Amino acid sequence: MxxxxxxxxxxxxxxxxxxxxxxxxxxxxxxxxxxxxxxxxxxxxxxxxxxxxxxxxxxxxGAVQASPVNAAAIPPQAAPIHELRVETTDILNYDERGSTTNVILDFYIGAGASVTSFAWDVNVTSYAGSYLSEMQVTFSDTVGRGVTFTPGDGDDFDGTADYAGYQDLSELGLVFQVGSDGILRLEFHDGFKDLGFDEPEGQWNTGTLTFGISPVPExxxxxxxxxxxxxxxxxxxxxxxxxxxxxxxxx
Incomplete structure (x- = not known):
């Protein structure tokens, strides 16, 4: 597919x-x-x-909203969740995936839980010299297995734009499980580094990313x-x- x-x-x-x-x-x-x-x-x-x-x-x-956490501070028995909603207000895009300057958020969703769907409703800005089509977010386990999403794919120009949609990951064969640490990791990054070192390529202005979660029964x-x-x-x-x-x- x-x-x-x-x-x-x-x-x-x-x-x-x-x-x-x-x-x-x-x-x-x-x-x-x-x-x-x-x-x-x-x-x-x-x-x-x-x-x-x-x-x-x-x-x-039942469903609850998770908060970003430190993996070392997670209690051994936290209640599983069915939906995770992440606010993207004022998050900067700095560099290509894996760079130490990128913004990374960790969320506890339950050990072995599966990410089954993904919805987005965001407003983003790409700075002059970079492209909207290069602004990305990767959501994965802590090892790096997951999905990379580009809201402005095909928009090879800078500026500000709104993007919204929904995707059932099972339709694409992209459902994945997090590890025993229960962490879903979000890394905001750029597809290509156009501007100077440590200079942001763009910004996620407002909006939310919503993930459907299938927890492992307690x-x-x-x-x-x-x-x-x-x-x-x-x-x-x-x-x-x-x-x-x-x-x-x-x-």
Whole structure:
């Protein structure tokens, strides 16, 4: 499949979600309750308790907006996200990809999460001597595997322009996963260095880049729900009356 010309292969800490904390607490209480002697009589209450815990866990997996973070400061269990929106206001384009002068932003989206789509709505300026068609952003994992996007592809002139659109990356075979560090890295760069060293080639004036994220299910949440279902099944089995034998009681 031929790719569109403009798409190529190419510090606030995240706080733990309180909804997941409360669902874990409910589950722990339920397990403690099972160790008591009233399981035969309170199975209905326990079932409602487990359903509430599962519901709260599901809410905890909802969409949230991520913030740029330092990879070393990421907690080991941060809530996964389904969408990442990045503001591009006043970001400068300096040099070709890989230059130490480029603006790089890191976002935590969850270990092993996949980037599935990409939308843009931006206003950019290319300075005199450079081209709009050379302003690029690459979004990738921390190793560099990802996608390079050129909003003004084909506009071989300087000036200011607006660009907007949406791309489902699965249609192009460009869905990719981030690594175990959970970092999605954005590097704003130029396709070719036209101007002097350390002199910016252009600027992303305003707008947003929005990424669709497919998170890996949280193991603790999945285990909690499955464990709750198993305990409910066992409780129901203990309350099930014995089958009649068909024998008449002795007179």
């Amino acid at each position: 031929q790719l569109p010309r403009n798409i190529q292969l190419g510090q606030r800490p995240i706080r733990e979600n309180p909804l997941l904390n409360s669902s874990r607490e409910l589950f722990v209480r339920a397990v403690i309750f099972l160790k008591g002697k009233n399981i035969m009589y309170d199975a209905r209450y326990f079932k409602r308790l487990l359903m509430l815990a599962a519901f709260k866990a599901a809410l905890g997996l 193991p603790s949440t999945a285990a909690m729900v499955l464990g709750g279902l198993l305990l409910i099944s066992r409780a129901a089995g203990r309350r099930r009356p014995g089958k009649p034998t068909g024998r008449m009681p002795a007179q």
